[in-house]
Amino acid sequence: MSERKVRVRFAPSPTGALHIGGVRTALYNYLFARQHGGEFVFRIEDTDSNRFVPGAEEYILESFKWLGIHFDEGVSFGGKYGPYRQSERRDIYKKYVRVLLESGEAYIAFDTPDELEAKRKEIANFQYDASTRLSMRNSLTMSEAEVQALLSEGKQYVVRFKIEPDEKICVHDLIRGDVVINSSILDDKVLYKSADELPTYHLANIVDDHLMEISHVIRGEEWLPSAPLHVLLYRAFGWEDTMPEFAHLPLLLKPDGNGKLSKRDGDRLGFPVFPLEWHDPKTGEVSSGYRESGYLPEAVINFLALLGWNPGNDQEIMSMDDLIRLFDLHRCSKAGAKFDYEKGKWFNHEYILLKSNEEIAEMFIPILKEHGVDAPKETVVTVVGLMKGRVSFIKELWDTCKFFFVAPVEYDEKTVKKRWKEDSAVCMTELADLLESLDDFSLAHQEEVVMKWIEDKGYHVGNIMNAFRLALVGEGKGPHMFDISAVLGKEETLKRIRRAVEVLK
Numbered sequence: 001m002s003e004r005k006v007r008v009r010f011a012p013s014p015t016g017a018l019h020i021g022g023v024r025t026a027l028y029n030y031l032f033a034r035q036h037g038g039e040f041v042f043r044i045e046d047t048d049s050n051r052f053v054p055g056a057e058e059y060i061l062e063s064f065k066w067l068g069i070h071f072d073e074g075v076s077f078g079g080k081y082g083p084y085r086q087s088e089r090r091d092i093y094k095k096y097v098r099v100l101l102e103s104g105e106a107y108i109a110f111d112t113p114d115e116l117e118a119k120r121k122e123i124a125n126f127q128y129d130a131s132t133r134l135s136m137r138n139s140l141t142m143s144e145a146e147v148q149a150l151l152s153e154g155k156q157y158v159v160r161f162k163i164e165p166d167e168k169i170c171v172h173d174l175i176r177g178d179v180v181i182n183s184s185i186l187d188d189k190v191l192y193k194s195a196d197e198l199p200t201y202h203l204a205n206i207v208d209d210h211l212m213e214i215s216h217v218i219r220g221e222e223w224l225p226s227a228p229l230h231v232l233l234y235r236a237f238g239w240e241d242t243m244p245e246f247a248h249l250p251l252l253l254k255p256d257g258n259g260k261l262s263k264r265d266g267d268r269l270g271f272p273v274f275p276l277e278w279h280d281p282k283t284g285e286v287s288s289g290y291r292e293s294g295y296l297p298e299a300v301i302n303f304l305a306l307l308g309w310n311p312g313n314d315q316e317i318m319s320m321d322d323l324i325r326l327f328d329l330h331r332c333s334k335a336g337a338k339f340d341y342e343k344g345k346w347f348n349h350e351y352i353l354l355k356s357n358e359e360i361a362e363m364f365i366p367i368l369k370e371h372g373v374d375a376p377k378e379t380v381v382t383v384v385g386l387m388k389g390r391v392s393f394i395k396e397l398w399d400t401c402k403f404f405f406v407a408p409v410e411y412d413e414k415t416v417k418k419r420w421k422e423d424s425a426v427c428m429t430e431l432a433d434l435l436e437s438l439d440d441f442s443l444a445h446q447e448e449v450v451m452k453w454i455e456d457k458g459y460h461v462g463n464i465m466n467a468f469r470l471a472l473v474g475e476g477k478g479p480h481m482f483d484i485s486a487v488l489g490k491e492e493t494l495k496r497i498r499r500a501v502e503v504l505k
């Protein structure tokens with residue numbers, strides 16, 4: 001078993017946008033596959049046609065493309081275990097349903113929804129299982145001839161898994177250890193429905209994991225209750241020897257309070273729960289995405305990787321390659337992981353700092369264009385270098401540094417009151433004259449000359465710099481003054497000082 005090739009899969013149902021928890025599941029599978037030189041399969045579990053949502057599959061694929069999570073085979077990637085869309089595997093499942101019927105591990109049931117409803121009313125906590133199945137309309141209680149007659153009449157039926165009661169079932173989980181349950185709590189699960197000629201999730205999932213030679217099933221905790229049934233199915237098919245290893249990942253919890261993270265938490269607290277913006281084709285509702293909100297994919301990956309796993313020390317910034325090297329299923333927690341979205345913003349800030357000024361400039365230039373600014377690339381690169389430490393999102397750069405690109409039209413009233421002194425107009429005129437005389441407008445030279453002038457005149461450094469700032473920026477914020485004037489250049493700097501004197505004198 002330990003020699004087995006690592007093959008893992010991400011198997012979403014295309015029922016809508018991919019939840020951020022699903023992204024984490026896919027990420028952990030990807031890290032595990034890469035670390036072990038294994039293969040990562042993308043399977044679409046679309047056997048529940050009622051819940052099918054058009055566009056969901058494309059959305060999921062685009063999300064992973066953006067995030068840099070790659071698949072080796074599967075829907076849209078090809079591979080020798082296909083087709084990878086379950087709705088295209090009907091005949092395969094039918095064959096395995098027959099296997100279970102023939103071995104007596106499953107049986108046909110004709111109970112109509114109304115009959116089942118009546119039973120539920122008659123018996124409190126009714127469960128279709130060993131204690132009740134013999135009072136139902138199925139192939140265990142009917143004669144062979146009767147069953148055949150109904151089938152040839154075209155009566156709808158389901159195939160149920162015959163679960164023996166009072167048996168200990170053990171799921172070996174790589175994160176949780178042995179999870180043991182008593183089979184009596186399980187009902188005879190429906191494995192197949194004649195109405196749409198499709199298997200249910202459980203059967204399709206097991207058959208495909210087996211046929212696709214999946215070695216490890218790494219999925220969300222919400223699937224843990226299904227795992228004992230899955231173990232029984234492997235046994236019923238005689239596939240115990242190649243049964244995958246299980247790892248059920250911890251839940252993602254609300255940022256505040258208890259319980260599972262939901263889309264409503266995102267709406268309530270203002271953060272995305274989807275990787276990309278999602279337009280619900282049924283309701284028309286638009287939900288925000290990490291991409292459109294300005295997150296860098298690397299930051300999202302790093303943030304998600306640490307929700308339920310840690311490298312065993314306090315290292316936080318990890319690239320995809322670092323994660324592939326360090327990831328360890330045994331270091332995943334059993335307890336749920338609080339979804340600390342503020343931490344997500346922090347990661348984005350850190351990744352902005354890690355990127356070169358050129359890269360950030362490339363991303364900022366379209367935003368500048370939207371605001372009608374067409375600045376030379378070198379200038380944008382310099383400004384980004386000065387200002388990127390102050391933002392969590394690239395789009396925040398506009399508000400933080402627009403004064404580099406557009407002259408102030410107004411001057412912030414409060415700042416004027418506080419910073420523009422009686423002698424400011426005179427001093428600023430002197431400063432403008434002084435700067436005008438400079439041939440070398442470099443940061444260092446400006447600074448040297450201006451500081452000397454301040455000293456010679458006995459001016460107050462703070463007062464001069466405050467008025468200078470107000471003239472160039474329009475308010476009391478921004479980086480080092482000579483950084484600003486050096487970027488603006490002589491002409492623009494003089495223009496701004498003289499206008500401020502004009503307006504504020």
Ligand code: GLU
Pocket residue numbers: 011012013045205218219220223
């Ligand atoms: N189709 C299931 C889902 O939507 C797959 C669960 C599993 O990984 O077994 O997540």
